[in-house]
Structure formats: structure tokens, C-alpha cells
Amino acid sequence: MHQNPQHPAKPFDIIVVGAGIIGLATAYRAYKQGHNVMVIERNSRPTGASIQNFGHACFTGQADELQAMVAKSREGWISAAQDAGFWAAQPGTLIPATSDVEMSVLEQFANHRGQEQVTLLSPSEVEQRLGHQRLKPVGGALLPLDMRVNPREAAATLAQWLEAQGVTFQWNTTLRSTADGVVDTSRGQWEAQRVVLCPGVNLSYLLPDLAQAEGVRSCTLSMALVERPDHIASDFCMLTGTSLARYDGFSAMASVPELRQELQQREPELVECIANLMVTAIPEGLLVGDSHDYHDSPTPFISEETASLLQSKAAAYLGVDKLRVKQRWQGVYADSPSTNLVVHRPDAKTVVAVVASGIGMTLSFGLAEHILDQF
Numbered sequence: 001m002h003q004n005p006q007h008p009a010k011p012f013d014i015i016v017v018g019a020g021i022i023g024l025a026t027a028y029r030a031y032k033q034g035h036n037v038m039v040i041e042r043n044s045r046p047t048g049a050s051i052q053n054f055g056h057a058c059f060t061g062q063a064d065e066l067q068a069m070v071a072k073s074r075e076g077w078i079s080a081a082q083d084a085g086f087w088a089a090q091p092g093t094l095i096p097a098t099s100d101v102e103m104s105v106l107e108q109f110a111n112h113r114g115q116e117q118v119t120l121l122s123p124s125e126v127e128q129r130l131g132h133q134r135l136k137p138v139g140g141a142l143l144p145l146d147m148r149v150n151p152r153e154a155a156a157t158l159a160q161w162l163e164a165q166g167v168t169f170q171w172n173t174t175l176r177s178t179a180d181g182v183v184d185t186s187r188g189q190w191e192a193q194r195v196v197l198c199p200g201v202n203l204s205y206l207l208p209d210l211a212q213a214e215g216v217r218s219c220t221l222s223m224a225l226v227e228r229p230d231h232i233a234s235d236f237c238m239l240t241g242t243s244l245a246r247y248d249g250f251s252a253m254a255s256v257p258e259l260r261q262e263l264q265q266r267e268p269e270l271v272e273c274i275a276n277l278m279v280t281a282i283p284e285g286l287l288v289g290d291s292h293d294y295h296d297s298p299t300p301f302i303s304e305e306t307a308s309l310l311q312s313k314a315a316a317y318l319g320v321d322k323l324r325v326k327q328r329w330q331g332v333y334a335d336s337p338s339t340n341l342v343v344h345r346p347d348a349k350t351v352v353a354v355v356a357s358g359i360g361m362t363l364s365f366g367l368a369e370h371i372l373d374q375f
């Protein structure tokens with residue numbers, strides 16, 4: 001059994017497995033509570049869903065039941081960004097409405113949540129925020145409380161900062177199994193009073209029976225980094241009509257069934273690839289996506305048809321004929337048709353936590369608090 005290098009006679013208070021944003025947020029919260037923390041990660045740096053995404057903390061669009069958790073997450077992102085020194089902006093999320101039905105959903109949502117969360121915009125205000133007049137929106141909304149981070153920076157910088165504060169990181173080390181505070185890894189055993197497993201989509205390999213019971217599968221998404229046109233703001237963040245039909249907060253509104261019918265007629269190709277057409281800006285350019293494909297063993301191949309479709313639809317919103325693609329990738333996250341969140345306690349010293357939907361950046365620091373409250 002390896003010893004805690006900082007207190008050889010004493011086991012760690014908490015071992016966190018997985019240096020994605022859920023594991024790192026948990027390590028951050030535990031460190032801030034004064035605990036002696038170790039993080040075990042099978043890679044040499046974060047490479048999972050937490051760096052593949054839009055860096056969009058979409059607090060407002062989440063279901064009413066999740067609002068308490070996302071408020072804590074928002075506070076956690078602000079605090080971690082200040083401590084670790086990574087970019088976390090609050091430009092708000094722009095949602096241009098391109099039809100009366102989309103505008104009705106936004107109006108209903110504004111009535112439901114109130115002005116602090118949803119600011120309705122006139123067509124000219126949307127054009128001003130888009131930086132062009134080609135889209136001809138009927139109106140739109142701004143969600144001012146949502147936040148943005150750069151996913152290529154945030155997790156890695158947070159890990160470096162935690163390591164500099166004395167949190168022990170055991171990189172290139174794979175967890176094989178754990179029970180009653182003892183973790184068995186590819187580099188031997190460690191012990192802690194509490195163990196938190198945050199393996200993301202790898203839950204299916206680590207704990208296949210739990211993954212099966214919770215319906216956890218992979219969701220693959222077609223993503224691209226494109227050059228940012230000059231008229232698009234450097235902290236730009238946009239959701240569209242497909243997003244209104246997707247996120248639980250919006251989709252609870254009365255006009256969403258009508259919106260779904262409209263999308264089916266107006267944008268059948270987007271509906272076919274289960275698109276959530278959205279764009280966010282990072283220093284390297286604009287992140288454009290996404291489509292959704294669900295499978296327990298996903299295909300590694302990116303459909304050029306789907307990728308081109310998403311880029312041409314995004315180009316129309318951005319007021320350009322074509323976008324110059326710099327990178328493409330297939331993002332993967334854990335999904336379940338039956339739950340957004342798997343929080344399981346196999347024994348008194350162990351918690352397993354997986355976000356089973358595309359909202360892990362949004363929930364992260366709020367979920368971390370919920371995880372630590374389980375003990």
C-alpha cells in the first residue's frame with residue numbers, strides 16, 4: 001500500500017478518480033474545505049469530454065429542479081477561475097428568434113423565469129449583438145447569468161493550480177477497482193477515508209453493471225473549430241431554435257411542441273442528426289456544433305454531410321457565406337435516456353458521480369458540493 005507523501009502515517013481524506021471537470025471541481029471543493037486530497041487520472045492531462053465541449057455554462061436553460069445546483073455551480077466557477085486564473089466570462093447567451101414560434105417560447109420563458117434571468121431583445125438589438133443584418137430575426141433573448149470558459153484551458157489550469165496548492169496528482173494511473181476506501185490501481189494501492197469516482201463515459205468500463213442499470217451509453221457529437229469572422233465578438237455565445245427544443249428549462253414551455261413541428265418542416269436535416277446548433281467563441285476561433293448520436297460502442301467516424309450541414313447553418317446565423325474550418329473532432333460524453341445524473345454510493349466510503357447528459361460543465365461545481373454532501 002502506497003502512503004500519503006505529505007502525511008506518511010495518515011491516509012488521504014479524499015481520493016478523486018478522474019481529472020475531468022467533475023473530478024477536478026470535487027477536488028477543488030474538497031481542498032477548499034481543508035481536506036487532504038489526491039486525484040488519480042489514467043492520462044497525463046485532461047483529455048475527455050471536459051476539453052471537447054463548448055465551454056458553455058448554460059445555467060438558465062436547465063430545468064427548474066436543477067436551478068439550486070446550477071446557482072452553486074456558477075458561484076464555484078467564479079471562485080475557481082479567480083483562484084486558478086483561467087478565463088471565465090459572463091457575456092450572456094444570445095438566442096436569436098428566427099420565427100414567431102421561437103419568439104413565443106422565449107416570451108414564455110421570460111415570463112416564467114423573470115427579467116433577471118431572461119432579457120427579451122428586439123430585432124435590431126439582436127442584429128447589433130450578431131454584428132450583421134443578414135439573418136432578419138423576429139427578435140430574441142439574452143440570458144445574462146450564463147457563463148463561458150475556454151474548455152481547452154479551464155480543466156488543465158485548474159489541475160495545475162490544485163497541484164501547486166499541494167493536492168497530490170497521480171497521472172498516468174488507471175483505477176481498477178475500489179471498495180471501503182482502498183483504491184487498486186495500475187500503480188498499486190492507496191487508501192482514503194472517502195473515494196469519489198468521476199470516470200465520465202468510462203463508467204461503462206469501470207462499473208458495467210451500474211452503467212447498464214442506469215442506461216449509460218456514449219453520445220458522440222460532430223464539432224468544429226472555425227475562424228472567427230471579424231464582426232463576431234470575441235466572447236460570443238449563441239443558442240438557436242434547436243436548443244430551445246432540447247434543454248429542459250426551455251422545452252417545458254407551452255409552445256415547444258409547436259416549435260418541434262416547425263423545426264421538423266423547416267429544418268428536417270437538423271432534426272435528423274439531432275442537432276443543437278450553437279456557437280461559442282474562444283481565443284482560437286469559434287466552436288461550432290453539434291449533432292448527437294447514441295450508442296454503447298460509438299463509431300469513430302465523422303460524417304462529412306453532418307459536419308458541413310452544421311457549418312452552413314451556423315454560417316447563416318453568423319452572417320457569412322462560408323466558415324473556414326481549422327479543426328474537427330468527434331466529442332464523446334456519457335448519456336442516459338432515463339437520467340441526467342448518476343450519483344451512486346456502493347459503500348459508505350465511496351461515491352460514483354457521472355453527468356449523463358451534455359450539461360457537465362454547467363453542473364460541475366454544484367454537483368461537486370452535492371457529491372461531498374453524500375458522506
Ligand SMILES: Cc1cc2nc3c(=O)[nH]c(=O)nc-3n(C[C@H](O)[C@H](O)[C@H](O)COP(=O)(O)OP(=O)(O)OC[C@H]3O[C@@H](n4cnc5c(N)ncnc54)[C@H](O)[C@@H]3O)c2cc1C
Pocket residue numbers: 017018019020021022023040041042043045046047048049050051052053054055056057058173174175176198199200201202203206221223289290330331332333354355357358359360361362363
Ligand atoms: C462536444 C461536447 C459538447 C459539450 N457541450 C457542453 C456545454 O456546452 N455545456 C455543458 O455543460 N456541458 C457540455 N458537454 C458535456 C460536458 O463536457 C461533460 O458532461 C463533462 O465534461 C463531463 O465531465 P467528466 O469529468 O464527468 O468527464 P471527462 O471530462 O470525460 O473526465 C473523466 C476522466 O476520468 C478519467 N478516467 C476514467 N476512467 C478512469 C480510470 N479507471 N482510472 C483513472 N482515470 C479514469 C478519464 O481519463 C477522464 O480524464 C459537452 C460535451 C461534449 C463532448
